[in-house]
Every structure is written in structure tokens, then in C-alpha cells.
Amino acid sequence: MSGTTINTPKGTPFVEVIREFDATPAQLFKIVSNPDLIAQWMGPRELDVTVEKYDVRPGGTYRYVHRDESGEYAFRGVFHSVEQDKHIIQTFEWEGAPGEVFLDMMEIEPTENGVRLHQQSVFPSVESRDQTIEYGMEHGIRDSMDRLAELVAKEG
Amino acid sequence: MSGTTINTPKGTPFVEVIREFDATPAQLFKIVSNPDLIAQWMGPRELDVTVEKYDVRPGGTYRYVHRDESGEYAFRGVFHSVEQDKHIIQTFEWEGAPGEVFLDMMEIEPTENGVRLHQQSVFPSVESRDQTIEYGMEHGIRDSMDRLAELVAKEG
Numbered sequence: 001m002s003g004t005t006i007n008t009p010k011g012t013p014f015v016e017v018i019r020e021f022d023a024t025p026a027q028l029f030k031i032v033s034n035p036d037l038i039a040q041w042m043g044p045r046e047l048d049v050t051v052e053k054y055d056v057r058p059g060g061t062y063r064y065v066h067r068d069e070s071g072e073y074a075f076r077g078v079f080h081s082v083e084q085d086k087h088i089i090q091t092f093e094w095e096g097a098p099g100e101v102f103l104d105m106m107e108i109e110p111t112e113n114g115v116r117l118h119q120q121s122v123f124p125s126v127e128s129r130d131q132t133i134e135y136g137m138e139h140g141i142r143d144s145m146d147r148l149a150e151l152v153a154k155e156g
Numbered sequence: 157m158s159g160t161t162i163n164t165p166k167g168t169p170f171v172e173v174i175r176e177f178d179a180t181p182a183q184l185f186k187i188v189s190n191p192d193l194i195a196q197w198m199g200p201r202e203l204d205v206t207v208e209k210y211d212v213r214p215g216g217t218y219r220y221v222h223r224d225e226s227g228e229y230a231f232r233g234v235f236h237s238v239e240q241d242k243h244i245i246q247t248f249e250w251e252g253a254p255g256e257v258f259l260d261m262m263e264i265e266p267t268e269n270g271v272r273l274h275q276q277s278v279f280p281s282v283e284s285r286d287q288t289i290e291y292g293m294e295h296g297i298r299d300s301m302d303r304l305a306e307l308v309a310k311e312g
Contacts, residue, residue: 013169058234059217078235078236080233080249080257091234093237099245101236101259122169123278124276124278
């Protein structure tokens with residue numbers, strides 16, 4: 001399994017994630033946009049996730065809740081644009097930090113051997129990004145990307 | 157009429173706009189969220205604007221078109237969150253630069269003598285922000301804010 005690249009350039013509000021998968025754009029798009037599959041890869045392995053809504057279309061909204069013994073962490077947002085097999089642009093807000101909304105732009109690009117997922121997150125401030133990284137964002141991203149790769153292999 | 161402060165810190169993807177109005181939060185919120193009033197203040201004075209849709213609620217979408225002799229400029233986005241008389245968070249995309257989506261966060265705060273509008277725009281890159289400024293963003297903002305102040309005075 002290839003690794004996940006996470007770039008967090010110092011002093012910027014950006015987080016860039018790059019990961020390659022052994023899949024077609026259509027296979028990957030299906031897994032990242034299907035509400036029934038989201039719960040199988042989204043977030044760190046040690047947390048349960050309940051997807052209440054995941055309506056992938058422009059103006060569609062989503063909300064999911066991670067749970068562990070210490071509590072609940074709910075996330076919500078809205079989809080700005082969706083292009084089948086190509087890209088999804090959405091907002092993202094952790095309900096524990098209301099108003100700290102960021103934008104997630106996911107691009108799916110075919111490569112010679114599969115597909116590349118390229119995600120750029122833009123935070124409302126450098127401080128907001130740095131704090132989210134401190135809260136363990138990279139661990140969540142790495143687990144999510146690894147679980148996504150496992151699901152790609154399983155779903156074919 | 158007091159002036160509009162526009163801060164564009166060098167090397168960042170941020171544009172901050174601050175303007176005070178002689179109004180209550182409810183009066184200002186009404187004008188910035190009512191589809192029938194948007195066309196009366198949004199954008200530079202020299203452009204006509206047609207508001208096709210402006211559905212201010214979480215998951216609501218908007219689209220408006222500026223026109224002059226040289227052509228049309230269409231803008232679209234989706235509302236992430238809306239709190240009556242307090243804030244609006246929305247995405248923003250000029251259709252001439254598809255995929256260059258940014259996030260607009262508008263806060264309305266009461267002051268001793270009226271109300272302060274505080275808007276923070278976050279672009280997907282520093283280059284994208286710089287280019288938008290080159291295209292005349294500041295002129296559009298200053299005209300919009302002045303027209304908003306005129307409309308506040310007229311609407312009471």
C-alpha cells in the first residue's frame with residue numbers, strides 16, 4: 001500500500017493531501033460519494049462513525065458523528081460543486097468549534113496505473129489550521145486514506 | 157459616510173473588509189439577505205446585476221450575473237450557515253474561473269452607534285487572491301459597501 005502525502009506549509013492556512021489508489025476514477029468517486037460507504041472509511045479507526053446525512057450534490061448537506069468512550073464529535077457542511085468522477089468541493093465545520101469553517105476541494109485524476117486523490121483544505125486562519133493539526137488531523141487523514149485504499153481493494 | 161477598510165495582508169489568501177453602518181443588526185441583515193434588495197447594492201455601480209437566485213439558508217444556493225457592454229460575469233455559491241441578524245457563511249465562485257472557490261464569512265456586530273459588518277474571504281491560494289485583486293475586487297467591494305450604506309439610509 002502506497003503512503004499518503006500530507007503537506008502543511010508553515011504560516012499558511014492550507015493542508016494538502018495526496019494519495020494514489022489502484023482504482024478507476026469512477027470506482028474511487030463512488031466510494032467517496034456514497035453515503036453507505038462513507039462510514040466505512042471516514043475518520044480514525046478507533047472511532048465509530050454514524051453518517052446522518054451525506055447528500056453529494058450542489059447545495060446538498062452532510063452531517064456525521066464520531067463517537068468514542070469520551071464523547072461525540074459532530075461534523076457538518078454543504079456541497080458547493082460536484083462533478084461526477086472528477087471533483088467535490090465542500091465546506092467543513094466541526095460543531096465543537098462553530099464558525100471555524102473550512103473549504104475542502106477534492107480532485108480525482110487518472111494516472112498511468114490508477115488514480116490520484118488530491119485534496120486541498122483551506123482554513124479561515126493560520127491559527128485555525130495549526131490548532132486542527134494539533135488536535136490530530138494528520139492521524140485522522142492517514143487512517144481515512146488507508147481505510148479508503150482497503151475499501152477500494154474490497155469493492156473492486 | 158464612513159469609509160470601508162480593506163485589508164489584504166501580503167502573502168496570504170485572505171481579504172478582510174470592515175464597514176460600519178448607521179443601522180441595527182436586524183436592518184442590515186435584512187438588506188444583505190433579501191433577494192429583492194441584493195441587486196440594489198451588490199457589485200460595482202457601472203454594472204447591471206440580475207439576481208437569478210439568492211436562497212439564504214444552509215444548503216441554499218445563489219447565482220447572480222453582472223452585465224456591461226463587454227459581457228457577462230456570473231457568480232454562484234452555496235450558503236453553509238446562516239444565523240439571523242448575526243452571520244452568513246457562504247462559498248463564492250466566479251464562473252469565469254471554475255474551481256477557484258472561496259469562502260466568505262460575514263459577521264454583523266452591534267456597536268455603540270450602529271453596526272459593524274466584518275467580512276473575511278479566504279481564497280484557495282495566495283495567487284488566486286492576488287489575481288482577484290488585480291481584476292478589481294477592491295473597487296467592487298468599495299462600491300458595494302457604499303451602495304449598502306445608501307440603501308440602509310433609504311430603507312431605514
